[in-house]
Structures are given as C-alpha cells and as structure tokens.
Amino acid sequence: MEINLFQRQEIWLPTIEGWIVIALCLLFLGIVIRTNIYPFLAVTAPLKADILVVDAWLPCHALKTTAKEFYQGEYKYLITLGSPLPPGFDRLGCKSLPDSAATLLTEMGVPQERIVSLVVPISLRDRTLTAAIALREWLAQNASTVKAINLCTLGPHARRSRLFFRKTLSPQVTVGIIAAPPSNYEPKRWWQSSEGARTVFSEAIGYLYALIR
Secondary structure (H helix, E strand, C coil), X not given: CCCCCCCCCCCCCCCHHHHHXXXXXXXXXXXXXXXXXXXXXXXXXXXXXXXXXXXXXXXXXXXXXXXHHHHHCCCCEEEEEECECCCCXXXXXXXXXXXHHHHHHHHCCCCHHHEEEEEXXXXXXXXXXXXXXXXXXXXXXXXXCCCEEEEEEEHHHHHHHHHHHHHHHCCCXXXXXXXXXXXXXXXXXXXXXXXXXXXXXXXXXXXXXXXXX
C-alpha cells in the first residue's frame, strides 16, 4: 500500500456570509464588554459593619467618599491601610500613607480618636494581599468579635480587592465593598481616555490572575 506524503489536506474557510457573522459577533462582544466591564470591576456592595477600611493611597476626592460613608454609617472605627513612605517622600509631614490619609480624614471631620492608622510592610508584589493579611492580624488582636467590614477603594480596583480580602478574612469576617469614582476619566466612557483604558484593562487582568492563583 502506497502512502502519499504530499496528499493535499482540505482546509475549511468561512464563506463571505460566515465572515460577516463572525465580525458581527465580535462587534457585539466588544460592545457588551465595553458597556459592562467597568461596573463589573467597580462593584459597590456595602454591608452593615462596625469597621470601615480605606486604602490609604486613595486621592483626596476618594477620601471624601470615605468620610461621607463614615458619617452615614454606624461605624466604630475607620482604618487607614497602606505602606510607609520612602525617605524624602513625606506627605503632609507624615511618614506613611495611613498617617497622611488619617490627617486628611480628620480635616474632613472624622474624629481622630475613631481613626486607626495601620501601616503595612512594603511589598513589591501582592500588595493588596499583604494589606489583607495585616488587617486580619490587627482584627485578631484588637477586634476579634467583628463579623463584618466595609472596604473603600478606587473604581475598578474594587472587585479584585474584595476578592483578596474575602479569601484572607473569611469565614470569620465578611467583606463589603465601596468603589469611589475616579476623577481623571469618565467611568461611563473609560475607553475614551488612555488613563481609563490602562486602568480598566490592568485591573481586569489582575482580577483574572487573582481568580486562578
């Protein structure tokens, strides 16, 4: 039996109508992603909680959202969570991001005695996870009866933050989330800004990585 090594193999290609259907499907998928990816990432789902936690790196306008949430909620404490500042990068005369955020929040009317500045070790990777672990240790030592917290962060970082904090604090503590809106791009038209596109795409990739790790 002879074997023809050069036998032609048939390759299926779509017809013109098939290419049109594929293009329309891709266009529809792009519209769905463009419309829904930001609200999916920038999730806001607060719980009834005694403690409000805020990422200390948030800009001033987002800290105002945090202060407003503290006024409206029945919180016992507001924890500012972040890393120390490198030498020469002092902010408001403070040595750490949590201290500078606490200073700003105090100026916004949050009682100083209700604010806890929690400094997290510097980490080049998994900074959100490192912050969650530091919070877990603080809660175990200082507020072991707390059953729920709300975390305030910025825009599309919210879903990934909630995922890391849930993984770290559960089942003892449930985690609510509040996404402060960004000020440097329009959330409903994030794709029209280089800053918005860069932020949304990087957070989407980061969230997928957090899911599979």
